[in-house]
Amino acid sequence: MYVTLREVLAEATRLNMAIGSFNTHNIEMLPAIIRAAANQKTPVIIQTSEGTASYIGQRNLVAVCRSMAEEYGVDVVLHLDHAKDFAEIRKAVDAGFSSVMFDGSALPFKENILGTKRVVAYARGGGASVEGELGTVGGTEDGICISKQQVCYTDPDQASEFIELTGIDALAVAIGTNHGQYRSKTSINFDQLERIRDAVHGFPLVIHGGTGVRDEDVRRVIDLGIRKFNVGTDLLVHWNRASLAAYEANKENTSNREDVLPALDAVAAVVEHRIELFKNISSAQSGESHAAE
Numbered sequence: 448m449y450v451t452l453r454e455v456l457a458e459a460t461r462l463n464m465a466i467g468s469f470n471t472h473n474i475e476m477l478p479a480i481i482r483a484a485a486n487q488k489t490p491v492i493i494q495t496s497e498g499t500a501s502y503i504g505q506r507n508l509v510a511v512c513r514s515m516a517e518e519y520g521v522d523v524v525l526h527l528d529h530a531k532d533f534a535e536i537r538k539a540v541d542a543g544f545s546s547v548m549f550d551g552s553a554l555p556f557k558e559n560i561l562g563t564k565r566v567v568a569y570a571r572g573g574g575a576s577v578e579g580e581l582g583t584v585g586g587t588e589d590g591i592c593i594s595k596q597q598v599c600y601t602d603p604d605q606a607s608e609f610i611e612l613t614g615i616d617a618l619a620v621a622i623g624t625n626h627g628q629y630r631s632k633t634s635i636n637f638d639q640l641e642r643i644r645d646a647v648h649g650f651p652l653v654i655h656g657g658t659g660v661r662d663e664d665v666r667r668v669i670d671l672g673i674r675k676f677n678v679g680t681d682l683l684v685h686w687n688r689a690s691l692a693a694y695e696a697n698k699e700n701t702s703n704r705e706d707v708l709p710a711l712d713a714v715a716a717v718v719e720h721r722i723e724l725f726k727n728i729s730s731a732q733s734g735e736s737h738a739a740e
């Protein structure tokens with residue numbers, strides 16, 4: 448079914464797992480992500496930037512997510528990632544996105560609250576969920592951290608106040624991750640995440656910059672309350688590597704489908720690997736389920 452963020456995160460909380468939220472950059476990548484999630488029998492969140500939403504067309508994105516959710520019998524959320532512009536948020540909600548993020552993290556606390564509340568009020572009217580953000584998630588360029596000096600972790604007390612005053616459905620937290628970190632790995636501040644988790648009493652938390660998170664850290668952050676796990680760059684890097692090789696190998700009059708198909712396989716493999724981790728099944732549990740089969 449085509450569902451809201453609130454619905455899938457409630458299920459993730461019940462099952463102590465995270466839902467993968469994957470950035471698509473074009474319309475071709477989208478079916479590969481949904482099919483991979485259907486294979487893994489988990490809900491999935493498709494997210495796009497404001498730029499990608501305009502490039503593909505908001506209504507086209509909604510139509511594909513709705514029809515594939517129905518065809519594959521998988522819960523799909525369509526989410527607008529890191530939106531700062533209210534007009535873009537309104538366009539997405541009006542088109543039928545089932546979730547939007549208002550990123551007011553660069554604003555003073557009070558302005559972030561006011562901006563987020565305005566988005567929550569609009570999104571509710573359109574039946575969409577809202578993710579807010581507090582603190583600074585870093586950024587990287589070619590694997591080099593460009594924002595170490597400005598890192599500002601999410602304050603646990605502010606997080607609790609922010610959730611209460613805005614009415615959001617999920618909160619993105621700054622705990623040391625960086626967007627775009629694919630050559631190196633992130634040092635997560637687990638103590639900070641634990642303090643936030645305790646302050647917000649199990650409210651669904653979101654990790655950004657998932658590409659840089661080590662596989663072995665995934666279980667720990669989920670156990671500390673991460674319910675939405677964002678992954679973008681990993682898909683792009685694998686797509687680009689596979690399609691570069693295909694374009695190089697194929698003739699100029701080959702159907703360009705042949706250049707895209709290897710990229711789709713590469714993306715699907717990344718998505719399936721991540722989702723397997725996000726299910727947070729311990730080795731003991733997976734042994735039990737194999738034994739029962």
Ligand code: 13P
Pocket residue numbers: 470528529625626627628654655656657658659677678679680681
């Ligand atoms: P990465 O591109 O680092 O995986 O981050 C994705 C993300 O957090 C999108 O908001």
